[in-house]
Amino acid sequence: MARYNMVLMGKTGVGKSTLGNYLFGNNEFKTGVGKPVTSNGFHALEFDLQGLPVTVFDSWGIEANKADQWLRELNKELEKRSTKSDPMNWFHSVFYCVQASGHRIEDFEIKIMDKFIKENYKVTVIFTKSDNVNDDELDDLKKALSNEFGNKVDCIEVCSEEKTRRDGSVSKAFGKKELVDNIFANFWNSISLRLPQxxxxxxxxxxxxxxxxxxxxxxxxxxxxxxxxxxxxxxxxxxxxxxxxxxxxxxxxxxxxxxxxxxxxxxxxxxxxxxxxxxxxxxxxxxxxxxxxxxxxxxxxxxxxxxxxxxxxxxxxxxxxxxxxxxxxxxxxxxxxxxxxxxxxxx
Incomplete structure (x- = not known):
């Protein structure tokens, strides 16, 4: 049976696993605080998203001192999903998580996104924990991406869990609908960009x-x-x-x-x-x-x-x-x- 393939990436500690649990409504993604919780490589998890059979390829958390090793793993995965392979085998959505409160995007993260773009993928950057920053700070992050990639990268703001702050205010989860809509839109992008080659x-x-x-x-x-x-x-x-x-x-x-x-x-x-x-x-x-x-x-x-x-x-x-x-x-x-x-x- 054909399945919709999604890859989920991001630095260690940005809330990638929490995002996965928020999107699919379960606790299949392991969560941790400030340490890698997914072993090396890309790991397939199967879900049903509103009737759509989805396979999520969850990647191990990226750390700056292991960026070269991570990129080697990525190259192997991209080679398996080149345009020489059947479109059913491609990634249909590429999600890269950036913690909004980190206020910057690392050079090696730009390199990772660029690898996907050169493979004719549309990349969606998810700003996790967006409830912790203001609009100006988010605009600065989006501007940095636009300067690098123009319109080849989409941006979505997400808060993956409801929580009560120290001052008593409550942060509501948001961004799920935008994520689901993007999943469908990116499928057309993934085939229309890669199908000619x-x-x-x-x-x-x-x-x-x-x-x-x-x-x-x-x-x-x-x-x-x-x-x-x-x-x-x-x-x-x-x-x-x-x-x-x-x-x-x-x-x-x-x-x-x-x-x-x-x-x-x-x-x-x-x-x-x-x-x-x-x-x-x-x-x-x-x-x-x-x-x-x-x-x-x-x-x-x-x-x-x-x-x-x-x-x-x-x-x-x-x-x-x-x-x-x-x-x-x-x-x-x-x-x-x-x-x-x-x-x-x-x-």
């Missing part, structure tokens, strides 16, 4: 399969007297293959598959004020060849090849050159794919 990766993976297939044919059939015939065969098959790739069927299939997952999650969250997400966005989409076509380098295959060893070596080199050219031209599709996917946002 995913489509490129899928097409280039098909080129790699084609490359290996042609090398096997060359190795098996290259001979003294069939160099020209084999060269013509490879040239024709390469042109047909690239022509099919540039028509965009693989892109349409991948986007449709991912949008079905989006619709599945959208339908499970029935408490949010959202529109109908059952629209068949790409049922009738077609790509016009002229918008996706680049000149195919058929001239790269020479017909003047003699001798078995020479035939195999030259044809292998030529098919490698052609596949490299295909991958380069596929890479040029990225702006068009981004534009198409950006225009699909439901609402």
């Amino acid at each position: 995913r489509c490129i990766n899928i097409m280039q993976n098909e080129v790699e399969k084609f490359h290996k297939k042609q090398l096997n044919i060359i190795k098996k059939e290259a001979g003294y007297f069939n160099g020209s015939g084999l060269s013509s065969q490879i040239k024709n098959e390469s042109k047909d293959f690239f022509d099919n790739i540039t028509k965009g069927f693989l892109v349409v299939d991948e986007v449709n598959k991912t949008l079905k997952m989006y619709n599945l999650f959208g339908n499970k969250i029935n408490t949010l004020s959202v529109n109908n997400y059952n629209n068949p966005f790409l049922d009738n989409i077609t790509f016009e060849s002229r918008n996706w076509w680049w000149y195919f380098p058929t001239n790269l295959i020479s017909l003047a090849i003699w001798g078995r060893e020479d035939t195999e070596k030259k044809l292998s080199k030529n098919i490698e050159t052609i596949c490299n050219e295909m991958n380069s031209n596929i890479g040029k599709m990225l702006p068009n794919i981004k534009k198409m996917i950006a225009g699909l946002k439901p609402g």
Whole structure:
């Protein structure tokens, strides 16, 4: 079953675990005072959030003197969830907790957020314990983030628990609705930002399969007297293959598959004020060849090849050159794919 993946991070002692318990209404997250309560790595916890199956990847508390070790753990986790993997495996929300009363964001925290942004994730910074600071102090923290990342980072103010202060005043918990709304919005962001590169990766993976297939044919059939015939065969098959790739069927299939997952999650969250997400966005989409076509380098295959060893070596080199050219031209599709996917946002 598809699950909504959320990652929860923050320095030791910022109230990350208290936030998790506040959001999901239980005590699954261990809490402590000023010391790490989660062991090294990212730990999966499964919840139900208003009908939505959620897996929270709770990370161990970040400490300045262990930032390099923490970043190594993060790199391993991000590698498992790269755009080469299925979107069901990605993080769909990235929450980074900053204690508002700390009044600053450390350089290594900026580095962590930047890693996610470079992976085309939308990061949401949660200012925990926001009841302890005034608006000007919160504005200063938001301004610092804006100076670093522009609009690539969202900010949410949260107080995760009700408590009575020493002066007798009561601090009410707040921010849960904003968090839940953000969870849904970030799912669209996570797929719309990362899906274009995913489509490129899928097409280039098909080129790699084609490359290996042609090398096997060359190795098996290259001979003294069939160099020209084999060269013509490879040239024709390469042109047909690239022509099919540039028509965009693989892109349409991948986007449709991912949008079905989006619709599945959208339908499970029935408490949010959202529109109908059952629209068949790409049922009738077609790509016009002229918008996706680049000149195919058929001239790269020479017909003047003699001798078995020479035939195999030259044809292998030529098919490698052609596949490299295909991958380069596929890479040029990225702006068009981004534009198409950006225009699909439901609402």
